[in-house]
Amino acid sequence: MIAAVHALTGAALGGLCQSRGQAAALGAISHLAADALPHRDLKVSEEAVLLGAALGMIGVTQGWGSREFAGAVGAVLPDVENVVARALDIPQSRLLLPTHRGYHGRRTSGFRGQLALALASLAVLLGPRSRCANKRERGNSS
Numbered sequence: 001m002i003a004a005v006h007a008l009t010g011a012a013l014g015g016l017c018q019s020r021g022q023a024a025a026l027g028a029i030s031h032l033a034a035d036a037l038p039h040r041d042l043k044v045s046e047e048a049v050l051l052g053a054a055l056g057m058i059g060v061t062q063g064w065g066s067r068e069f070a071g072a073v074g075a076v077l078p079d080v081e082n083v084v085a086r087a088l089d090i091p092q093s094r095l096l097l098p099t100h101r102g103y104h105g106r107r108t109s110g111f112r113g114q115l116a117l118a119l120a121s122l123a124v125l126l127g128p129r130s131r132c133a134n135k136r137e138r139g140n141s142s
């Protein structure tokens with residue numbers, strides 16, 4: 001799964017949590033579920049650009065210390081395993097996370113599923129309910 005989609009999904013789920021710790025944990029769990037869906041990945045350079053844009057958008061719109069940002073980080077962290085494996089030339093069959101051990105028939109040629117997941121997550125993140133919750137939180141903290 002594209003890392004930026006993991007970030008958006010984790011952020012949307014993080015907003016449902018009571019704390020940043022819960023948000024990060026739920027984000028990490030969402031990573032496994034999202035990786036199990038049919039998908040394809042991008043080149044590392046393309047993944048990095050999209051991930052930077054997604055995390056930047058989440059940080060700016062939801063707050064860098066928000067549950068949403070914690071959920072995004074938690075959702076992306078499991079892919080550190082993929083980055084380390086590529087850097088050290090470790091075969092996919094030896095990776096720890098089962099969803100990182102190859103596509104297992106879940107590879108698709110398109111991005112429709114990931115795009116749908118990203119758009120649904122964006123709707124949750126930027127929708128009217130999210131804006132109300134963020135305003136309430138800012139009001140309580142000042």
Ligand SMILES: [Zn+2]
Nearest residue numbers: 001035078079
């Ligand atoms: Zn992954």
